[in-house]
Amino acid sequence: MHEAATAATQVNFLWLIPAFPALGVLFNAFIGNRTGKRPVSLVAPGVVGAAFITGCYAFTQVLSLPPGSALVQRLWPWIWAGTLHVDVAFRIDALSAVMVLIVSGVGFLIHVYSVGYMAKDTSYARYFTYLNLFTLAMLTLVMADNLPLLFVGWEGVGLCSYLLIGFWFTVEANAIAGKKAFVVNRIGDAGFLLGIFLIFWNLGAGVHSLSFSEIATHAKAIPASTLTVITLLLFVGATGKSAQLPLYVWLPDAMAGPTPVSALIHAATMVTAGVYMIARLHMLYVLAPISMVVVATVGVLTALFAATIGLMQNDIKKVLAYSTISQLGYMFVGVGVGAFSAGIFHLMTHAFFKGLLFLGAGSVIHGMSGEQDMQKMGGLRAHQPITFWTFVFATLAITGIPGFSGFFSKDEILAQAFASPHGGPWLWTLGFIAAGCTSFYMFRLLFLTFFGECRADEHTRHHIHESPLTMTVPLMILAVLSVVGGYVGLPAHWLSGNVFGKFLEPVFGATEEAHLSVGTEYMLMAASSAVAFVGLAIAYLFYIKQPGLPFLLAYQAGRLYELIYNKYYVDELYDFLFVRPTVVFSTWAWQIFDLGVIDGLVNGTAEAVEVNSGLWRRVQTGNAQQYAVSMLLGATAILAYYAWR
Amino acid sequence: MNPGLFCILAVLLVASALSVILQPSPIRSALSLVVTLFLLAVTFLLLDAQLIAALQVIVYAGAIVVLFLFVIMLLNLQEEPRVMARFGTQCAAVLLGSLFLLALVRFAVAPLRPPASAATAGMAAAVPPGFGSVATLANLLFTHFLLAFEITSVLLLVAIVGAVVLAKRRLV
Amino acid sequence: MNVAPISWFLILGAVLFTIGTIGVLVRRNVIVIFLSIELMLNAVNLVFVSFARQLHSMDGQVVVFFVMTVAAAEAAVGLAIILSVFRNRETVNVDELNLLRW
Numbered sequence: 001m002h003e004a005a006t007a008a009t010q011v012n013f014l015w016l017i018p019a020f021p022a023l024g025v026l027f028n029a030f031i032g033n034r035t036g037k038r039p040v041s042l043v044a045p046g047v048v049g050a051a052f053i054t055g056c057y058a059f060t061q062v063l064s065l066p067p068g069s070a071l072v073q074r075l076w077p078w079i080w081a082g083t084l085h086v087d088v089a090f091r092i093d094a095l096s097a098v099m100v101l102i103v104s105g106v107g108f109l110i111h112v113y114s115v116g117y118m119a120k121d122t123s124y125a126r127y128f129t130y131l132n133l134f135t136l137a138m139l140t141l142v143m144a145d146n147l148p149l150l151f152v153g154w155e156g157v158g159l160c161s162y163l164l165i166g167f168w169f170t171v172e173a174n175a176i177a178g179k180k181a182f183v184v185n186r187i188g189d190a191g192f193l194l195g196i197f198l199i200f201w202n203l204g205a206g207v208h209s210l211s212f213s214e215i216a217t218h219a220k221a222i223p224a225s226t227l228t229v230i231t232l233l234l235f236v237g238a239t240g241k242s243a244q245l246p247l248y249v250w251l252p253d254a255m256a257g258p259t260p261v262s263a264l265i266h267a268a269t270m271v272t273a274g275v276y277m278i279a280r281l282h283m284l285y286v287l288a289p290i291s292m293v294v295v296a297t298v299g300v301l302t303a304l305f306a307a308t309i310g311l312m313q314n315d316i317k318k319v320l321a322y323s324t325i326s327q328l329g330y331m332f333v334g335v336g337v338g339a340f341s342a343g344i345f346h347l348m349t350h351a352f353f354k355g356l357l358f359l360g361a362g363s364v365i366h367g368m369s370g371e372q373d374m375q376k377m378g379g380l381r382a383h384q385p386i387t388f389w390t391f392v393f394a395t396l397a398i399t400g401i402p403g404f405s406g407f408f409s410k411d412e413i414l415a416q417a418f419a420s421p422h423g424g425p426w427l428w429t430l431g432f433i434a435a436g437c438t439s440f441y442m443f444r445l446l447f448l449t450f451f452g453e454c455r456a457d458e459h460t461r462h463h464i465h466e467s468p469l470t471m472t473v474p475l476m477i478l479a480v481l482s483v484v485g486g487y488v489g490l491p492a493h494w495l496s497g498n499v500f501g502k503f504l505e506p507v508f509g510a511t512e513e514a515h516l517s518v519g520t521e522y523m524l525m526a527a528s529s530a531v532a533f534v535g536l537a538i539a540y541l542f543y544i545k546q547p548g549l550p551f552l553l554a555y556q557a558g559r560l561y562e563l564i565y566n567k568y569y570v571d572e573l574y575d576f577l578f579v580r581p582t583v584v585f586s587t588w589a590w591q592i593f594d595l596g597v598i599d600g601l602v603n604g605t606a607e608a609v610e611v612n613s614g615l616w617r618r619v620q621t622g623n624a625q626q627y628a629v630s631m632l633l634g635a636t637a638i639l640a641y642y643a644w645r
Numbered sequence: 646m647n648p649g650l651f652c653i654l655a656v657l658l659v660a661s662a663l664s665v666i667l668q669p670s671p672i673r674s675a676l677s678l679v680v681t682l683f684l685l686a687v688t689f690l691l692l693d694a695q696l697i698a699a700l701q702v703i704v705y706a707g708a709i710v711v712l713f714l715f716v717i718m719l720l721n722l723q724e725e726p727r728v729m730a731r732f733g734t735q736c737a738a739v740l741l742g743s744l745f746l747l748a749l750v751r752f753a754v755a756p757l758r759p760p761a762s763a764a765t766a767g768m769a770a771a772v773p774p775g776f777g778s779v780a781t782l783a784n785l786l787f788t789h790f791l792l793a794f795e796i797t798s799v800l801l802l803v804a805i806v807g808a809v810v811l812a813k814r815r816l817v
Numbered sequence: 818m819n820v821a822p823i824s825w826f827l828i829l830g831a832v833l834f835t836i837g838t839i840g841v842l843v844r845r846n847v848i849v850i851f852l853s854i855e856l857m858l859n860a861v862n863l864v865f866v867s868f869a870r871q872l873h874s875m876d877g878q879v880v881v882f883f884v885m886t887v888a889a890a891e892a893a894v895g896l897a898i899i900l901s902v903f904r905n906r907e908t909v910n911v912d913e914l915n916l917l918r919w
Binding site: 646647648651655658659662663665666671674675678681682685688689692693694696697700701704705708709710712713716717719720722725727728729730734735737738739741742743745746749750752753754767768769770772773776777781782785786789790793797800801803804805807808809810811812814 | 819820821822823824825826827828829830831832833834835836837838839840842843844845846848849851852853855856859862863866867869870871873875876878879881882883885886887888889890891892893894896897898899900901903904909910912
């Protein structure tokens with residue numbers, strides 16, 4: 001395996017990309033809450049759009065350079081302490097260019113959508129402040145030239161996730177969900193930080209900037225066992241941020257936030273940060289095969305696990321949440337078997353169709369006056385045609401129906417999983433089953449929401465309406481992308497071939513991509529297409545032809561149905577194992593230790609002094625002769641000492 | 646000085662001192678003090694301190710104690726039923742006093758270090774001419790002790806002003 | 818020649834000093850306390866003069882000179898204070914002047 005040559009070209013415009021959203025934050029935070037909604041509606045999406053255009057320009061620059069080069073801009077020194085010299089520096093190579101375009105492009109569309117969705121909200125400016133802040137943090141994350149700066153972005157998006165999940169914090173459940181997200185993320189972040197520390201410690205003598213190029217150069221010098229530990233710790237951070245087993249529990253609760261937030265943060269961008277991080281640090285992972293296996297295994301198990309839960313949820317956003325967790329699992333399978341560009345490819349197509357699915361769900365909820373339970377929906381395709389058709393395209397994409405973007409990206413991952421030395425047929429089989437589940441629950445969602453009789457009550461039914469243009473135009477754009485987005489990543493021998501993969505190849509080095517025979521590849525392709533159709537067929541049977549069937553099966557399955565419907569009781573398990581003991585300990589620490597011991601010591605000392613002085617003040621009787629007696633006593637003592645020493 | 650003469654003076658001195666502290670009436674205490682001062686002046690004379698003896702009579706007995714008497718008369722005090730402090734305080738005072746006296750006597754009898762000049766000085770040896778005279782004392786005052794002399798005059802001024810201010814009937 | 822040794826004078830001074838001290842501690846009338854203080858000062862004067870005679874040095878007598886001056890000043894101011902106190906408190910017994918207590 002050869003190290004990809006990373007020639008760095010110094011430029012001076014990279015700072016603009018995060019600067020625009022930063023400007024937006026300042027405007028919305030300090031001026032936006034005084035003006036009306038109009039200025040905020042223009043500025044907030046505008047700055048993200050400006051960042052997108054600058055990103056496009058950077059992209060063209062990267063294209064014009066020889067493959068493997070990067071645009072670098074060092075802004076200023078940040079942490080200079082001992083052997084650590086970390087600067088604020090940005091880097092755009094092929095990988096981060098793709099990420100910047102996704103973040104700012106999809107982000108722009110979602111900002112526009114939010115203008116319509118949040119039009120009647122009172123905290124309009126605050127919402128866009130947080131959204132812009134998120135964009136700023138995410139761009140910092142993907143453009144960072146070194147690990148600490150990436151971590152700053154990492155934490156920033158975590159903060160914004162918390163702020164936005166608990167946006168309507170006056171409802172306690174929302175605030176609790178935000179807190180849960182932050183705490184679970186923090187656990188992952190602890191692992192991440194430990195990984196960074198270990199990397200720094202093992203880089204050897206000399207001054208270190210912890211930049212990616214430096215880590216690439218030194219990676220081989222680190223012993224394999226240490227590398228395994230480092231990569232596993234970093235992966236713990238990724239499981240937190242990207243909602244994999246065991247730290248996925250915050251994502252379903254995060255649906256308490258506004259739907260555009262779910263689209264942007266919990267589908268298209270923030271949750272993909274873990275995948276990006278592993279891709280960025282691929283040079284460490286390829287040197288630690290054990291970690292790669294762990295990553296792939298956790299990914300596929302998460303994919304299957306979440307897919308099974310998604311089968312039975314009734315809240316439209318919860319289904320999509322579990323679907324996101326499942327699809328993220330696929331991305332980790334991709335990077336886990338060494339197919340880094342395949343993982344990023346799926347990240348991109350997922351951003352398109354999952355973003356669209358969430359926005360579509362938002363449109364449905366908007367039209368249904370806030371109803372999120374699919375059991376109360378139905379027959380919406382007549383009332384919300386644009387939403388319906390865009391939703392259809394997204395569903396076709398995610399389930400992997402041939403011709404749409406999801407087909408190509410998911411297929412590539414599964415093919416790599418089958419053939420790679422880190423994976424194997426067992427990996428492929430589990431992914432295959434998960435794909436089947438995905439198809440089923442997505443078509444279930446489609447049929448329940450848009451087909452059949454409308455099961456809503458009178459009042460809601462009267463108000464069902466299509467959403468305004470600000471909401472439907474982004475839907476349409478994303479629909480187009482969901483369809484055509486896959487054609488940049490065609491299998492090698494089809495038409496234009498894998499343009500996407502070739503573009504990213506210099507970053508990763510033409511390495512771990514396994515090669516399959518054409519025959520095997522077609523067979524796998526056929527299998528995954530087949531399972532997609534099978535899922536469609538079963539969903540059609542259950543929800544269009546014979547609506548009574550699901551209830552019958554649920555009744556028959558009994559306990560099993562209960563288990564899966566209650567998400568395998570994982571939240572309850574965590575509550576019992578971790579939350580309760582922590583609460584007990586915290587209560588003890590507060591009442592017994594803090595109030596009792598510490599306050600007791602402090603107050604007790606004061607009281608002791610008070611009591612003591614209360615005793616001693618009685619010496620002052622005011623009688624001067626008594627004082628004189630004590631003086632004489634002292635004098636006698638001194639004299640006696642010297643007299644009879 | 647002649648030992649016999651010393652003993653007589655010592656006995657008289659102690660007696661009058663005891664009288665000072667034991668007399669119930671303040672007037673009698675003051676008068677006992679006058680007697681004590683006179684006896685001390687005699688002792689000074691016999692120790693070749695003529696000017697000091699004179700000053701003792703003029704300043705101490707003649708001015709200070711007279712001042713005391715003025716104040717006693719001014720206050721026009723009545724007889725007190727109790728003149729001493731509580732019995733406990735008396736015991737403590739006497740006890741401590743005797744202990745104190747013992748310590749002092751131990752120093753009086755045997756000095757910690759032998760004195761520097763043993764041969765030429767001493768109680769037995771004759772004093773140089775002019776010892777204890779006005780001229781010698783004045784000489785020292787205006788040469789070696791000039792600073793202390795000047796400061797003392799300031800001190801007296803301060804004391805005068807202080808006494809006048811403190812004893813005024815009404816605040817100025 | 819028979820001469821009283823210096824230690825005798827010193828012991829006499831010590832005795833007078835102790836008597837004065839006991840007087841200060843035992844008497845209630847503040848003026849008698851003052852008189853006892855004067856007695857203490859005089860005992861000290863005696864010791865100084867004895868040493869001057871012993872060491873053939875006039876410095877001892879100079880000190881006595883200053884002690885007398887200071888005693889005079891102190892007596893004047895002290896008696897002024899007693900007068901002032903008497904006007905306010907109607908008493909010259911020290912155990913009744915105990916306002917500065919806890």
